[in-house]
Amino acid sequence: MGTPDIKIITGVRRSGKSKLLESFKEYILKNAADTNIIHINFNITKFENLKEYHALENYIENAYIYGKENIVAIELLRRGYEVYVGVLYKKEVDFVAIKRNEKIYIQVLDNISDDKTFEREVSPLLKINDAYPKMVIARIRHEEYQYEGVRMVDISDWLMNE
Numbered sequence: 001m002g003t004p005d006i007k008i009i010t011g012v013r014r015s016g017k018s019k020l021l022e023s024f025k026e027y028i029l030k031n032a033a034d035t036n037i038i039h040i041n042f043n044i045t046k047f048e049n050l051k052e053y054h055a056l057e058n059y060i061e062n063a064y065i066y067g068k069e070n071i072v073a074i075e076l077l078r079r080g081y082e083v084y085v086g087v088l089y090k091k092e093v094d095f096v097a098i099k100r101n102e103k104i105y106i107q108v109l110d111n112i113s114d115d116k117t118f119e120r121e122v123s124p125l126l127k128i129n130d131a132y133p134k135m136v137i138a139r140i141r142h143e144e145y146q147y148e149g150v151r152m153v154d155i156s157d158w159l160m161n162e
Contacts, residue, residue, distance in 0.1 A: 009021065025039065037141070038059075038060055038156070040059070046157075046161075059156075059159075068137070068155055069094055069095075069108045072095065072108045072137055072158075073095065075159060076095065076106075079099075080099050081099045082099070083096075083097055084096045084098070092124065093105050093106070093107065093125065093128075094106055094107050094108045095108070102132075103133075105125055105133070105134045106134075107121045107122065107124070107135070107136045107137070108137050108155075109121050109136060109137070109138035112136065112138045112139075112140060112152070122148075126149075126150065134149065134151070135150065135151040135152075135153055136152050137153050137155050138152070138153075138154070138155060139154065139155055139156075140153070140154045141154060
């Protein structure tokens with residue numbers, strides 16, 4: 001850590017390489033807030049399609065792009081949604097995505113670990129008083145969860161799922 005060098009860990013099977021990498025990842029996440037870690041486990045079925053190098057390269061490029069709003073907008077259009085920018089109570093909602101009778105309110109963030117940023121981005125969604133789904137897409141680096149009815153989804157997971 002601290003250099004741009006690539007680190008390589010080798011060892012015999014079942015010697016603890018994966019555990020070492022998981023510990024190192026946690027250390028980095030705790031000590032360097034503005035990091036971009038891509039964790040791909042090829043033993044998990046959702047990553048099977050990444051074994052082909054073009055798909056893997058695309059996945060990595062998408063995970064490292066800053067300004068993730070463009071990626072989300074393009075993906076929503078690809079999924080057949082009409083995409084609008086919304087304003088509610090003088091606060092912007094990044095996207096209102098509409099497909100037939102379906103509507104989704106979406107905020108896109110790079111990092112939700114800062115409390116002020118989290119509050120600023122989630123508050124417009126919490127003020128919407130209809131039953132349509134509300135979602136924050138961000139680098140959360142863990143499983144999806146709910147915050148006061150708003151889905152918190154990791155951008156990598158969202159991009160991988162239809």
